Amino acid sequence: MAAPEPEAPAAARSRAKDHSPWNWLLFIPIVVPLIPVFFNADSPRFLGFPRFYWLQLAYILLGVATTTLVYQMTKKRAGTPSDGPGDTAAGDR
Amino acid sequence: MWRDHLTEIIVFSVLFLLVSGMGFVAARWRAPKDMAHLDEWGLGGRNFGGWITWFLVGGDLYTAYTFVAVPALMFGAGAAGFFAVPYTIVIYPLVFLVLCRLWSVSHRHGFVTPADFVRKRFDSPVLALLVAITGIAATMPYIALQLVGIEAVLKTMGVTGESTLARHLPIIVAFAILAAYTYQSGLRAPALIAFVKDTLIYIVILVAVLYLPYKLGGWGEIFDAAEAKFDASPNPNDGITLNADNQLQYVTLAFGSALALFLYPHSITGVLASRNRDVIKRNMSALPAYSLLLGLIALLGFMAIAAGVKPLPGSKEGTVDSNTVVPVLFDQQFPDWFAGVAYAAIGIGALVPAAIMSIAAANLFTRNIYKEYLKRDASPAQEANVSKITSLVVKVGAVACIVFLDPQFSIDLQLIGGVIILQTLPAVALGLYTRWFHRGALIGGWIAGMGLGMWMLYQIPNAATGRRHFGGSAFPLADFGFDTPKTIYVGIVAVLVNLAVAALLTVVLRAAKVRDGGDGTRSDDYFADEGDPRVVPGPRRDADAAPEPVA
Numbered sequence: 001m002a003a004p005e006p007e008a009p010a011a012a013r014s015r016a017k018d019h020s021p022w023n024w025l026l027f028i029p030i031v032v033p034l035i036p037v038f039f040n041a042d043s044p045r046f047l048g049f050p051r052f053y054w055l056q057l058a059y060i061l062l063g064v065a066t067t068t069l070v071y072q073m074t075k076k077r078a079g080t081p082s083d084g085p086g087d088t089a090a091g092d093r
Numbered sequence: 094m095w096r097d098h099l100t101e102i103i104v105f106s107v108l109f110l111l112v113s114g115m116g117f118v119a120a121r122w123r124a125p126k127d128m129a130h131l132d133e134w135g136l137g138g139r140n141f142g143g144w145i146t147w148f149l150v151g152g153d154l155y156t157a158y159t160f161v162a163v164p165a166l167m168f169g170a171g172a173a174g175f176f177a178v179p180y181t182i183v184i185y186p187l188v189f190l191v192l193c194r195l196w197s198v199s200h201r202h203g204f205v206t207p208a209d210f211v212r213k214r215f216d217s218p219v220l221a222l223l224v225a226i227t228g229i230a231a232t233m234p235y236i237a238l239q240l241v242g243i244e245a246v247l248k249t250m251g252v253t254g255e256s257t258l259a260r261h262l263p264i265i266v267a268f269a270i271l272a273a274y275t276y277q278s279g280l281r282a283p284a285l286i287a288f289v290k291d292t293l294i295y296i297v298i299l300v301a302v303l304y305l306p307y308k309l310g311g312w313g314e315i316f317d318a319a320e321a322k323f324d325a326s327p328n329p330n331d332g333i334t335l336n337a338d339n340q341l342q343y344v345t346l347a348f349g350s351a352l353a354l355f356l357y358p359h360s361i362t363g364v365l366a367s368r369n370r371d372v373i374k375r376n377m378s379a380l381p382a383y384s385l386l387l388g389l390i391a392l393l394g395f396m397a398i399a400a401g402v403k404p405l406p407g408s409k410e411g412t413v414d415s416n417t418v419v420p421v422l423f424d425q426q427f428p429d430w431f432a433g434v435a436y437a438a439i440g441i442g443a444l445v446p447a448a449i450m451s452i453a454a455a456n457l458f459t460r461n462i463y464k465e466y467l468k469r470d471a472s473p474a475q476e477a478n479v480s481k482i483t484s485l486v487v488k489v490g491a492v493a494c495i496v497f498l499d500p501q502f503s504i505d506l507q508l509i510g511g512v513i514i515l516q517t518l519p520a521v522a523l524g525l526y527t528r529w530f531h532r533g534a535l536i537g538g539w540i541a542g543m544g545l546g547m548w549m550l551y552q553i554p555n556a557a558t559g560r561r562h563f564g565g566s567a568f569p570l571a572d573f574g575f576d577t578p579k580t581i582y583v584g585i586v587a588v589l590v591n592l593a594v595a596a597l598l599t600v601v602l603r604a605a606k607v608r609d610g611g612d613g614t615r616s617d618d619y620f621a622d623e624g625d626p627r628v629v630p631g632p633r634r635d636a637d638a639a640p641e642p643v644a
Contacts, residue, residue, distance in 0.1 A: 026186040033179040034348055036340040042333065048312030052334045056178045057388050060381045063182045067189055067378040075371065 104433025116274030134279035152287035157242035157443035167394025216610025225461035234506030249420035358453035369623035455483035534598030542591025
């Protein structure tokens with residue numbers, strides 16, 4: 001059955017609030033990819049890709065870097081080593 | 094004819110049968126003691142960790158139809174089709190915090206659908222019903238579109254026939270199998286199959302984007318070939334970059350689609366099935382791996398131009414089925430066995446989202462229509478049962494859409510689906526942050542947004558297909574009386590009007606002292622995490638009904 005994982009002792013610490021100044025960083029990868037003047041051009045080309053394509057693909061890295069940073073900076077501290085290994089998506093980046 | 098594609102058909106069939114077997118076995122994977130509960134059947138026990146959630150939500154959001162239609166759009170229109178990339182970048186930071194709040198409040202109260210949340214937050218069965226109906230209406234054509242993805246593959250393999258029945262028989266069989274294992278295993282089936290699907294897709298695409306440019310003379314050549322094609326075409330709005338007129342459409346479409354994506358019931362189902370808030374946050378960083386994949390897949394459309402691909406003819410005389418661009422490209426450029434693997438990836442890629450979508454639609458019906466209006470005291474086992482049967486009905490409906498209606502109709506409906514699901518934004522997404530809106534005002538806003546969105550979509554013709562209405566989502570601003578050739582995404586305009594009406598009516602209704610509902614949630618519900626005394630995974634927790642007799 002779907003028994004709760006044994007690794008969930010931190011019951012009392014779950015009251016963490018969402019508020020953190022780091023969260024404001026999330027606006028960067030929301031706003032920047034939506035400004036056409038930055039990416040809407042052919043040159044310079046990179047590996048044959050016009051700027052339109054390589055820059056928008058590079059924005060993926062911007063998004064990943066920002067969400068990772070905000071997650072690391074806002075996650076609960078003090079002896080909560082997030083989750084058990086092997087079942088985390090941390091290695092996907 | 095199909096005999097030329099025998100290897101492809103065999104590889105496709107073997108892989109397809111393999112995952113079907115997995116779908117049935119999935120019921121025993123991480124098996125609960127009691128499957129007869131909506132949390133188990135419909136949400137996989139609410140206990141998926143980071144990896145499973147990554148595969149599940151990735152397999153859910155990036156559907157087979159996307160993999161077929163986005164390169165088809167690039168093939169036809171060029172840069173405008175690339176909106177899928179900014180769209181899937183912007184989405185994750187946008188919902189990074191929102192989804193955590195939704196997860197927390199849903200786990201505290203045992204919500205299964207977004208409409209459950211609206212019901213409790215605004216104390217309004219009517220508003221919840223509107224949200225549920227909107228969700229079902231937006232999801233149904235989306236399921237049907239997954240069939241369009243499979244059909245494009247089957248067509249390329251020559252598996253087609255003269256009569257309506259012969260042409261659709263493979264799809265009917267495929268969906269019957271899908272329906273059977275979804276019925277049995279619930280959300281566990283797509284979660285398990287997603288592993289195979291995504292592994293296949295990643296392999297196929299990596300091979301394609303490394304090998305095809307090498308064969309076609311490099312990326313530079315590919316983009317030049319695309320540019321030459323668009324320069325020669327009479328359409329002013331195609332090209333390998335945007336022009337002055339369609340930039341606004343491009344960014345509003347990307348942003349509007351991002352806002353809509355996590356309002357779709359099937360996305361929320363995937364998120365609610367995760368184990369805790371950390372799983373969600375880590376996935377917001379990990380899911381963009383799929384966006385990279387999608388960007389590369391989009392460029393397959395340009396590779397098809399460079400390779401001189403001719404799409405197969407459409408269902409009517411003189412038309413072409415542009416969705417066959419990618420399958421034909423693989424057929425031409427790769428050995429048969431590898432093309433077979435690629436087709437299987439697309440075919441299986443259709444099954445995962447189709448299963449999740451049908452589960453999500455079934456849950457909406459069960460929780461917000463059946464339990465609310467038909468049988469108030471339904472037990473968890475009855476709920477699970479109704480959901481299972483509804484998921485079958487939903488799939489039969491989707492197949493019927495494809496068999497009896499023009500597939501174009503499903504595409505139109507899906508276009509409308511994106512616009513209408515956005516109209517639940519004030520109640521669902523803003524509702525997670527504020528209870529300021531009056532429930533009556535939200536209903537008024539929904540009506541206004543729906544009405545305007547439908548009217549705008551109706552006004553849009555499509556020159557390419559010769560249709561006068563529902564021809565696309567780019568609305569010419571000139572129709573509003575502005576002196577400009579620019580176009581804008583319908584959904585954004587509709588949801589802005591929706592918000593404005595909701596805000597205005599809230600002020601008016603408050604001033605008139607019209608009674609508002611209560612609020613069944615507390616502010617600390619929105620921060621609760623796994624391990625909270627009131628957040629228990631699995632079927633033991635139940636907010637309203639009698640608890641299950643489980644230790």
